[in-house]
Amino acid sequence: MDTIGALFSAVVRADPTRPLLTYYDDASGERTELSGATLANWVAKTANLLVDGSGLGSGDTAAVQLPPHWQTAAVLLGCWSAGVTVDMEGGPADVAFVAADVLSSGSARPPGDVYGLALAPMAAPIRPAPPPGVQDYVVAVRAYGDQFRPVGPVGPALPGVSHGEMAARAMDRGLAAGARVLVDGDATPDPVDWLLAPLAAGGSIVLCRHADTTKLAGRAETEKVTYRLD
Numbered sequence: 001m002d003t004i005g006a007l008f009s010a011v012v013r014a015d016p017t018r019p020l021l022t023y024y025d026d027a028s029g030e031r032t033e034l035s036g037a038t039l040a041n042w043v044a045k046t047a048n049l050l051v052d053g054s055g056l057g058s059g060d061t062a063a064v065q066l067p068p069h070w071q072t073a074a075v076l077l078g079c080w081s082a083g084v085t086v087d088m089e090g091g092p093a094d095v096a097f098v099a100a101d102v103l104s105s106g107s108a109r110p111p112g113d114v115y116g117l118a119l120a121p122m123a124a125p126i127r128p129a130p131p132p133g134v135q136d137y138v139v140a141v142r143a144y145g146d147q148f149r150p151v152g153p154v155g156p157a158l159p160g161v162s163h164g165e166m167a168a169r170a171m172d173r174g175l176a177a178g179a180r181v182l183v184d185g186d187a188t189p190d191p192v193d194w195l196l197a198p199l200a201a202g203g204s205i206v207l208c209r210h211a212d213t214t215k216l217a218g219r220a221e222t223e224k225v226t227y228r229l230d
Helices: 004-014 036-053 070-081 137-143 163-171 191-200 213-222
Strands: 019-025 030-035 061-065 085-087 095-099 113-117 180-184 204-209 227-229
Touching: 004 036, 004 070, 004 163, 004 191, 019 036, 019 070, 030 036, 036 070, 036 137, 061 070, 070 085, 070 113, 070 137, 070 191, 070 204, 113 137, 163 191, 180 191, 180 213, 191 204, 204 213
Parallel strands: 019 204, 061 085, 061 095, 095 113, 180 204, 180 227
Antiparallel strands: 019 030
């Protein structure tokens, strides 16, 4: 595939109804299951937010300060679908997606549009409200269309790393075709591992955060996991 967006679209087209990303948070008790079609809607809305809402595209950069999470998957894939480069290392950016706990820590706020994410169960917004100058991602993104058609070239996936290089890294992980992968996201924060490698294999993801390690074996059996990355 030429782009990560095209890779993701191909996985969704193969079976839009199957569970593509199942998310567990053992601290909150959350379990959220997204089909390919549902995740694709979030991705498209995010891409439209970037293009239509913030006026961004190829050559622009999004700072992403988020842990592995199903909403992080939507943000990353939305950025890459829109041709926007993702910087997870704190470099200069035109837009930022930041976890609410990072915002509340007093860290310096990046310039440009800033979207805060509570990363709460049921896609709940930031409570009681986001800080001044910060938009709530899950509120803002719902206003945008759930179909997105890329126009024009894409920028690098990461600074200095092309979409093709990112896809190659994902395929080099060597997952079996159709693998259902259980990931401990706290131990495996690289999106090449927890997100792109399963997609490159045409597989699906069971992503765990704040994982209770005593539950992982049973969860792997229940979710029919074929590969564990923890």
